[in-house]
Amino acid sequence: MTLNIQNLAFTHGSAPTLHEINATFEAGRLSVILGPNGAGKSTLLACLAGLLKPNKGIANLGDERIIGMPATSRAKRIGLLPQGAETHWAITAEALVALGRIPHRRGAGPSADDRRAVSAAMRATATEGFAHRPITQLSGGERARVLLARVLAGEPEWILADEPLANLDPGYQLDILDLLRHQARDGKGVVAVLHDLHHAVRFADHVVLLHQGSVFAQGAVDDVITAQNLATVYGIDALLSKDEEGATQLLIKGKMRS
Amino acid sequence: MTSRSMTGLLLLLTLVAFLLSLMAGKVWIWPTSWTADNADGWIFVELRLPRALLGLCIGAVLGLSGAVLQGYLRNPLADPTVLGVSASAALGGVLAIFLGINLVPFGLFGCAMVGAGASILLLLAIARGGGPIGFILGGMVLSTLAGALTAFVISIAPNPFAASEIINWLMGALTDRLMEDVFTALPFMVIGALLLLTTGRALDALTLGENGAKSLGVDLFRLQWIIVLGVGLSVGASVAVSGVVGFVGLIVPHLIRTFYGEQPSGILVPSALGGAILTLTADSLVRLIPGPGEMRLGIAMAVLGAPFFLLLLLRYRKGPA
Numbered sequence: 361m362t363l364n365i366q367n368l369a370f371t372h373g374s375a376p377t378l379h380e381i382n383a384t385f386e387a388g389r390l391s392v393i394l395g396p397n398g399a400g401k402s403t404l405l406a407c408l409a410g411l412l413k414p415n416k417g418i419a420n421l422g423d424e425r426i427i428g429m430p431a432t433s434r435a436k437r438i439g440l441l442p443q444g445a446e447t448h449w450a451i452t453a454e455a456l457v458a459l460g461r462i463p464h465r466r467g468a469g470p471s472a473d474d475r476r477a478v479s480a481a482m483r484a485t486a487t488e489g490f491a492h493r494p495i496t497q498l499s500g501g502e503r504a505r506v507l508l509a510r511v512l513a514g515e516p517e518w519i520l521a522d523e524p525l526a527n528l529d530p531g532y533q534l535d536i537l538d539l540l541r542h543q544a545r546d547g548k549g550v551v552a553v554l555h556d557l558h559h560a561v562r563f564a565d566h567v568v569l570l571h572q573g574s575v576f577a578q579g580a581v582d583d584v585i586t587a588q589n590l591a592t593v594y595g596i597d598a599l600l601s602k603d604e605e606g607a608t609q610l611l612i613k614g615k616m617r618s
Numbered sequence: 619m620t621s622r623s624m625t626g627l628l629l630l631l632t633l634v635a636f637l638l639s640l641m642a643g644k645v646w647i648w649p650t651s652w653t654a655d656n657a658d659g660w661i662f663v664e665l666r667l668p669r670a671l672l673g674l675c676i677g678a679v680l681g682l683s684g685a686v687l688q689g690y691l692r693n694p695l696a697d698p699t700v701l702g703v704s705a706s707a708a709l710g711g712v713l714a715i716f717l718g719i720n721l722v723p724f725g726l727f728g729c730a731m732v733g734a735g736a737s738i739l740l741l742l743a744i745a746r747g748g749g750p751i752g753f754i755l756g757g758m759v760l761s762t763l764a765g766a767l768t769a770f771v772i773s774i775a776p777n778p779f780a781a782s783e784i785i786n787w788l789m790g791a792l793t794d795r796l797m798e799d800v801f802t803a804l805p806f807m808v809i810g811a812l813l814l815l816t817t818g819r820a821l822d823a824l825t826l827g828e829n830g831a832k833s834l835g836v837d838l839f840r841l842q843w844i845i846v847l848g849v850g851l852s853v854g855a856s857v858a859v860s861g862v863v864g865f866v867g868l869i870v871p872h873l874i875r876t877f878y879g880e881q882p883s884g885i886l887v888p889s890a891l892g893g894a895i896l897t898l899t900a901d902s903l904v905r906l907i908p909g910p911g912e913m914r915l916g917i918a919m920a921v922l923g924a925p926f927f928l929l930l931l932l933r934y935r936k937g938p939a
Contacts, residue, residue: 411832435835446827448692449880462823462834510826514834 361387361422363408363518363549368417370403377573378403381417385566387517387549390541392560394585395570396594401553402443404570405522408551409440421518435463439516443523443553445507450494453506457481460513481512485539501532508539518549525556537563557598561585561610569593582608591616621878621888628891632674635898639670642902668795673898675800675807676792676860679852681893682886684867685874686814689821689882690845691750694875697868698853701753701846702760706737707857708788709764709771715784716771726787727802727858734854737764741846750828753842790861790916792901803859810852811890813844818883825882863916865923866893872930896923 363385370378378400385391385408393401406412407419410426419426421437429437439460447456460481461474470478482488485505495503504524511519521540525533533556541563544550554560560567560581567584569577571593577584585608590598599611619627640662641647647666651658683698691700698704710733711726719725737760744756768788775781820841823831832838856863870892874885897915900922904913913921 406829409833411829431835431837433835435833438833440829440833442827442829442833444827446830448825448827449882451825451879451881455879455881456825459822459826459830459834462819462836465819507826 361517361549362420363551364420365404365408366418366420368404368407368414368419370400370407370412370414372412372415378407378414379573381575383568383575383578385549385551385568388544388547389550389565390544390563391549391551391566391568392564393551393553393568393570394557394560395576399570399593400573401570402522405440405520405551405553409438409520410434411440432463436514437516438518438520439511439514441508441511441519441521441524443526445500445503445527447495447503447507450496452492453487453495453498453502453509454478454482454491456495456506457487457509457513460510463514477515478513481509484512484542485509500527501529501535504528504532504536505539508536512543516548518551519543521550521552523553523555525554525559533559557585557590557594557612558610561600561608585610621884624877625888625891628888628895631895632891632898635895635902636670636674639673639898639902640666643905664796665794668797668800669792669901670898671800672792672795672803672859673901674894675804676856676863677866677894677897678890679807679811679856679893680863680866680897681870681874682811682814682890683849683853684893685871685882685885685889686817686821686845687849687867688871689885690817690824690841691754692824694872695868696754697864698849699761699862699864699867701737701741701757701849701853702762702764703734703737703741703757703850703853704857704862705761705764705768707731707734707854708862709733709768710736711787711858711861712768712771712784715787716775716780723798724802727799727855730858731806731854733764734850734857738846738850738854741850742843786914787861789914790863790919791912791914792860793912795859799859803855806851806855810848810850810855813848814852815886817841817844817848818886821882861916863897863919865919866896869923869927870896872927876930 365381365383368378368381381404393404395401403412407414413427426434458478461470461477464474482491485508487505487509490498490502495506524536537559540550540552564581567578567581568575569584569589576593577589587598587600590596595616597613597616599613601609603609645661647658647662652662653659680698687696687698687700688694707730711730714720714726714729719729740760741756772781772784775784820836823834823836828838871885871889874888874892878884878888900918901915904915904918907913
């Protein structure tokens, strides 16, 4: 299964504009969207999630157009972890995770499937320990895991995460990245917008690098994250090397001198 | 206590408050004389029954509207007045009194509903496609405009008597209402309340913010329509029949949350019941305060509600949360 974008363009008011985007995301991989602020990363993710309607071009899930899918069936297949870890009301962690079941809900109460999916999602994210605590009392790291569990509870085929690591300490960032990678290994499609190039180098199976609303480069990490590309897109002077285990190491030395 | 048994308790309290409202007053009317063929029986059928029924319905729709709006705007300070529906309905009513249309059967009710309807249409036009911020700003502008026009009408009232009649009506009361008033207002309130009761799941989804809700398949545009229509019809009808009764829609969802938790869908029905209990009880109390005349329900509600609310806030501060 693929998420496929062809000639996609998006213009709206002050929102970052996308032009002529062509990209393919494969299930079973952790794909990362990179690019400087305002490059259009979140806009692209919102088009993939069906939240924004592109002016032109198509976004397909398999053979189906994402725009035009009934909202509920789209929500069942594509889960979005929005930017900003926004939550309101002091509901319990478990109640928050259960919100992920909304597209599946029919009758008044949760079904056996709903309960099973919620507890599986909480187990996968190691959040059962504070299931009954109000989310307002959780630490940032705990809350990030609960919010991810909310997406997993919907059992989507695709997980789209918009800056899932923002405001997290390094340990918690690695927790979330591990969880996302694990989901990809289990066969789900995972697309994450990231800011930290080090994380992208370490965790990404596939990278799409955006620059001023267009795809600057896409493909395997070593082909996309090159000193040349980083200099052009981010204006930074970076050193890439292989360590003794063959893993790529990134060192950002500073801004490019012009 | 589980939420089911708490709801059972609220239902019981609603029944008690309803019965109290049927009996209490300068003259107490016990159930034995409800069907009696004398003055007591007449008071019961002509005065007490419509009054208690209106208290029940108005309280319920105000509590429910408050809970829905607080959930939608994700703001515990929202109440049914934020949309400007109350103020617009009140303006309609005030114009009716000013022009003497209130002497025609259903004249006042009709004018107030036209006011509410106009505000619904304006809100939908203003908020088209916008998020809650455009919506609430539109509501505030409408509210301010209607309030200013109301003040203008009062200021040009031909004589002090007319002005005082208008002001008296504005303050909100359930006195001297007839069964006809109940039957006129009830359909609007029931339809509005049923619409509002369908919003629970979408309001829950909004706990995750607008993008979170949309990604869960919630149609925010449709939700906005349902809320404007639901609040407009039910609160519009309640203002049309009783004037502006404040505070219920603000305070009741807060009280309910302390017992039921904060999940928006979980407090809708309890807030309706709580609103009915509060309104019926306050309306019974205003009848029991000795002295000439009666305190207006709208005033009584604020006098009773404000200290209670402050107490609650103080207790919150001291508590562990």
